[in-house]
Amino acid sequence: MAFTASAPTSVRKARQMTQxxxxxxxxxxxxxxxxxxxxxxxxxxxxxxxFNPFKGSGRVIDVDKETSIDFLIDTIRELKxx
Numbered sequence: 001m002a003f004t005a006s007a008p009t010s011v012r013k014a015r016q017m018t019q020x021x022x023x024x025x026x027x028x029x030x031x032x033x034x035x036x037x038x039x040x041x042x043x044x045x046x047x048x049x050x051f052n053p054f055k056g057s058g059r060v061i062d063v064d065k066e067t068s069i070d071f072l073i074d075t076i077r078e079l080k081x082x
Contacts, residue, residue, distance in 0.1 A: 017078050025079040026051045026058065034082035035060065037071065045069045046082055 017025070029035045029049050036046045037060050047062035056073040 017076075019073065022073060022076050022079060023053070023056075026073065026076075027053060029079060029081055032081045036080045036082050037069075037076055038078040038080075039071065039075050040077045041075070043069075 026049070030051055032049065034046060035049045036044060037049075038044050045060040045062065047060045047068070049058060049060055051058035057071065058073075059068050059070050061068040
């Protein structure tokens with residue numbers, strides 16, 4: 001009986017931070033001037049960050065555009081310091 005291996009398949013890993021890394025990044029980014037938050041639904045927001053670690057929620061405030069976006073930690077895909 002011959003064994004045939006299937007053709008190798010490539011697995012593309014989604015670019016997404018783990019919850020723990022997001023939490024740590026949010027903790028560190030509280031003193032940053034600007035951050036860019038990428039959400040799981042495709043939105044992105046850049047601005048000052050307010051984060052409440054006890055509630056797991058926060059707000060990104062864009063002073064130039066006079067807008068803000070509230071978020072929960074589980075809605076964030078990635079966080080970058082601007």
